[in-house]
Amino acid sequence: MLPSYLSILALWWLPLCKAWLYVTDPRTRSTAEYTSVDFEGDVESPYTMTGLLLPINMYEGCKFSMMGDDWVPEAVGSNLANGTRADSVQSTFLLFNRQNAYDSGCEGYIKVMSQVKSLIKSVEARNYPRVELLIFASMIDSTKYFGSANDEYYTSYMSDKPNNVAVAYVGNDVALKLKEQAESFGPLLATAVEDEGVWNQLRQSPIESVMIAFRYIMIIPVMTFTLFFFCKDVYNERTLWTRRVMLLVAIEIFLLSCLIVPIGYPQDAYQIFIRYVGWLAGFGTYSWVLLSWANIIQKTQNPLFWCIFYYLIYTGIFTMVVHAIVNCVYTVVVTNTTDFLRNVVNAYILPPILVLQAIFILTYGTRFLRYIRHKVGFGSLRQTFRKLTYLSYGTFVGYIILAICTVMVHSYFSGMLWVSPFRSFVYNMASAVMAGIVLWILRVHEEQPLAAHPQTMDSDGTHSLVRNNSIGISSRTHFNEKPRHLNDQAGASPALHPISTPTTPTATMSRCGSIKISMEESMEEFDLGTYRVRQGDLPNSDMDNSMPHTIMDTMPCPIYPDNRASFSKPSNVWHP
Known part of the structure; x- marks a missing residue:
């Protein structure tokens, strides 16, 4: 499959990946090379180490078991691989298979890492060399760019990570192959070379600098205007408990979440929870504005059109809540079931609802603009209606972008290098535009020719x-x-x-x-x-x-x- 033009552009800025896992085949004594990378957001100190690659089996209840008997280097002698003496090997690499973790109820690798310290003690107690590397199988194969935080969703392991133990990722297909070999012929001799991987390189590239600058350029001005209107309204009303003030607070929460927990970056469970709270605040605010528009539709459009639009808004609110809950649960409970539910909601439920809302809003804007041209005689009234009708076009664009961003969370797009920067770019743009639309709606009455003294x-x-x-x-x-x-x-x-x-x-x-x-x-x-x-x-x-x-x-x-x-x-x- 040919990479997209955006992938080619990104790779032009990034050095070639030099991380390899060299594994000697016990049957042929030949050495195979496999790609291994650091997890995104966790760059290891450079290392080159040789050790025994030992697969870890997991069974029901997320319990661990090791294959074979205790390690006896003297019995192996120099027959390990290519004349290497077993007693010269100073390290052990533990290999974990993702599907095995799912099937055993380990909720992905979260529980694995929380128990890895006791596992290391058990391995070393059986006379194996010191454990220095944990190798995790990625969700995707080695043919794609694996190791992205968007794909792995393993964000909270740093507190459980043992000292002086590195973490590396290999493709899911590679992990299955190595596990099969080790179970058939015993521990494998492997040499691992550290590399930060393409995703960490992307975070340090000029592309990332442009994305950060764009995010602040889009979000900060809207946040500033929101804060200004908030202070102005509180000063004028002498109270915080007005609907408009609450809407401004919700917009500020949404924009703040876009800054502190930007989309496409590794976060822990608490940061992801903050992100979805911000999303719900922003989406809820916009849905409230749409409900206000629905009352105008009720007066001017076909009743059936209004009913569909009205219930579609409430369906969107309900679906967004489900979307937030499913993704938050998947962050801490990574199983086949939660992964399936996340893909279904993200790709097959929420995007179509957003697209339907966008189409109805665009249709409403077009029909209503024609309506007021022929049936509304008030000059400034007609101009105001026209402004809000044009805002419906902006809403259409914003909802389409959000639908695209949601679909890109689907596992089909896993490992595509261009997805992360593109999704970040369009999402920040849509967030700023839609928050600005809400501000414009809240303040449109202050603009000429509608301005007047109290x-x-x-x-x-x-x-x-x-x-x-x-x-x-x-x-x-x-x-x-x-x-x-x-x-x-x-x-x-x-x-x-x-x-x-x-x-x-x-x-x-x-x-x-x-x-x-x-x-x-x-x-x-x-x-x-x-x-x-x-x-x-x-x-x-x-x-x-x-x-x-x-x-x-x-x-x-x-x-x-x-x-x-x-x-x-x-x-x-x-x-x-």
Whole structure:
């Protein structure tokens, strides 16, 4: 299989791997060469050592057993290999097979390493030379680049690693072959030469420097803006317990996790847990924004379209939670079952749901943009709708990228050198873009032509108040013409109250939610939950003056029950 262009580019920066495991075949006395590498993130001190290669069998309950009898160098004499005397060998290499570890309930190599110190004592008690090297079989064969932390998921062994004992990885096919030979002909004579491996070399290459710089360039500015808006909102609201502040906190947690536990790097179980908590915070925030959009879809699109989109969002939230749980469990319980579940969720469940959401959002953006061009006459309202519609295109791109990144966790892509930097690059880009989209949605009401002072004097001499809710909803209430529904009791049936029927079209909306616009004999209803409507937003150029226009207000939006306001007519001050 030809490597991709990205693999060729990466290899241009990396030195050739010089790590070898030389094993002498007891039958032919010929020496075979196999690739062995350090595990990613654990670069050993340089070594060249010769020793006995001894396979370790594991059985139910993750118990160990050694093949053969005690080691008696005198009995072997000089017949070990190529005239090498058995008593001249000073080291022992222990070989562990991954499938054997799975079958014995060792949860991968996690329990193996936690018991390796007692195992070493048992080996040396049977007269074998000092154990100096642990050789683990990789999940993938030697034909690919094995030893990556993304493939092995063995991240917490450093605390259990014995002193003066090195760790090396060989391909799964090589480990099976060596185990078969040793079980047939006894311990093998092997010489191991240390090398950090291609994955550690990649971490020290110019490619990695570019990836780190790109990650900080993409993430830090968005984090800074998020922190600025957080401080600003807390200062203005004098409280931390608002929905918008909570959303900003969730975005900051998500971005911080992208920095401290970047994707594609070896982490221990605690760091991986932090990563998925950050993912859930970011995905949950974005899903909440999508649910807000769903309420707009409900007003303007086919009911079936809205129902599919609505339940698809909740399905995505549920699947992301399952995705996080399965991957966290796989970090500490590495078995065939958890590996299978991880591949199924990562490659066959979550990506299709993300793609379906992306397609629905793109379809919604396209249909809604056409809708507002023909049926919305408010100038600034239409411009605001258009902005949020364009944001749906950014959401489409972000979700497609996330789906691609999730698929790349599948074992099919294991050992492909280009996958790790590419996945890191596109994931950081998608994270920054989607976090920026949420910030834009939260702050879009502050941009022109939607900007307005909190209190304004209308042309008719009445005072109006523009207020914002937790996600940037803007609304205006006339003090001299206070809607009766603000005094209605909870649960009262909503009633429509005409505000004005001016000759020159004007727009006035209630403190939250909906307006109804009567054009000729048709009634169009829009959820204005994230938009501001000001006087003069029905310019003559947008609507035919010969058509009747009646602006009516409704009850406050039920989707934002925490938006309450009390109005003081003498002071014209809004109190949250």
